[in-house]
Amino acid sequence: MNFGRGRSVVLNVGGTRYSFSREVLKDFPLRRVSRLHGCLSEQDVLEVCDDYDRERNEFFFDRHSEAFGFILLYVRHGHLRFAPHMCELSFYNEMIYWGLECSHLDYCCQRRLDDRMSDTYTFYSADEPPAGDGAEAPPAAEGRKWLERMRRTFEEPTSSVAAQILATVSILFVIVSMVVLCASTLPEWRAAENRSVEEQSRIIEAICIGWFTAECIVRFIISKNKCEFVKRPLNIIDLLAITPYYISVLMTVFTGENSQLQRAGVTLRVLRMMRIFWVIKLARHFIGLQTLGLTLKRCYREMVMLLVFICVAMAIFSALSQLLENGLDLGIKNKDFSSIPAACWWVIISMTTVGYGDMCPITVPGRILGGICVVSGIVLLALPITFIYHSFVQCYHEVKFRSARYSRSLSAEFLN
Numbered sequence: 001m002n003f004g005r006g007r008s009v010v011l012n013v014g015g016t017r018y019s020f021s022r023e024v025l026k027d028f029p030l031r032r033v034s035r036l037h038g039c040l041s042e043q044d045v046l047e048v049c050d051d052y053d054r055e056r057n058e059f060f061f062d063r064h065s066e067a068f069g070f071i072l073l074y075v076r077h078g079h080l081r082f083a084p085h086m087c088e089l090s091f092y093n094e095m096i097y098w099g100l101e102c103s104h105l106d107y108c109c110q111r112r113l114d115d116r117m118s119d120t121y122t123f124y125s126a127d128e129p130p131a132g133d134g135a136e137a138p139p140a141a142e143g144r145k146w147l148e149r150m151r152r153t154f155e156e157p158t159s160s161v162a163a164q165i166l167a168t169v170s171i172l173f174v175i176v177s178m179v180v181l182c183a184s185t186l187p188e189w190r191a192a193e194n195r196s197v198e199e200q201s202r203i204i205e206a207i208c209i210g211w212f213t214a215e216c217i218v219r220f221i222i223s224k225n226k227c228e229f230v231k232r233p234l235n236i237i238d239l240l241a242i243t244p245y246y247i248s249v250l251m252t253v254f255t256g257e258n259s260q261l262q263r264a265g266v267t268l269r270v271l272r273m274m275r276i277f278w279v280i281k282l283a284r285h286f287i288g289l290q291t292l293g294l295t296l297k298r299c300y301r302e303m304v305m306l307l308v309f310i311c312v313a314m315a316i317f318s319a320l321s322q323l324l325e326n327g328l329d330l331g332i333k334n335k336d337f338s339s340i341p342a343a344c345w346w347v348i349i350s351m352t353t354v355g356y357g358d359m360c361p362i363t364v365p366g367r368i369l370g371g372i373c374v375v376s377g378i379v380l381l382a383l384p385i386t387f388i389y390h391s392f393v394q395c396y397h398e399v400k401f402r403s404a405r406y407s408r409s410l411s412a413e414f415l416n
Helices: 022-026 031-038 042-048 065-077 088-098 107-120 139-155 161-183 192-222 226-231 233-255 259-263 265-284 287-298 300-327 340-351 364-382 385-415
Strands: 008-013 016-021 051-053 058-061
Touching: 008 022, 016 022, 016 065, 022 031, 031 042, 031 088, 042 051, 065 088, 088 107, 107 385, 139 161, 139 192, 161 192, 161 265, 192 226, 192 233, 226 233, 233 265, 233 287, 287 300, 287 385, 300 340, 300 364, 300 385, 340 364
Parallel strands: 008 058
Antiparallel strands: 008 016, 051 058
């Protein structure tokens, strides 16, 4: 539809009028509003809005005006919160109408919405067509739905029955590979008379690697953004866990059973030991590990601050302890504190209250300094813990509610 150059477009939402320019309407963040720019006839316009006044170029929407006002605040400032004194589900219904999803809400409002959905056993999905629309989806839409279902199957273990089965099989492969890895380090396992057992372990290892490789390839193929997929930490861990096996196989093929292989033996052992990264794959299936990873990601500043505290204290106490135990002529020289780097080991185990006892001060000033070191270590380690704890609790609730959302979808699948 030709709105006319230089003319403003008026949106009348529940009696409240909003005026926009034609250029703004073209790239408007709300999908329903931006669709108006592509309308070629009045019939197309009426499929988007409830009524249209050609003379005033005004579009009428019979929707909640206060909710739309809060949605416009999100368009302008990037923060979307619930309108006061309005049902969360009703506001969410308005969001879906204008083309927004639950992820656009601020985290506190997402939790309120999840709680309300849990109480009413209601599950909304922005991918579902609106009620009353009996038209069949085109093949392209069916293909997108199939891809989205596949993504959820591989990314969210609680999203469907197939996802749970896939997650269970993946966990079993991880457990089997870890058992084989641990058993392969036993002296009896590597004995000459156990060649058959070693061959069987290699076969099991190859099967596990084949499963992990196929899983990684499928997840890469069905991902929306390939570059974003490669940058994700868990996917990087998958690559680090799989690649050493193929490198070791190639090295064995090219070197053979000769002296070159023996020279590369250390490298091969290191590559094979990197299979321990497979255990991190369990983070895809357990809320606790996901919470830990998300907490470390969000609290890296606090973690860096904690390391800075420890390094500063280590530098001070190691220098003082070396001076008191070995640097001064007090009649007693402690050989364990012969240098500042050697004293750093005593400082770190004292500040963390581990206290192996393999080295300790023997002079009175050194023991007084040791007591101060222990107390200061407790205080310094406790300072950032509060921030990390609150972030951990927040991350745990976030991951838990996300898992609960997919669990409701799984319950609906069983009922259907």
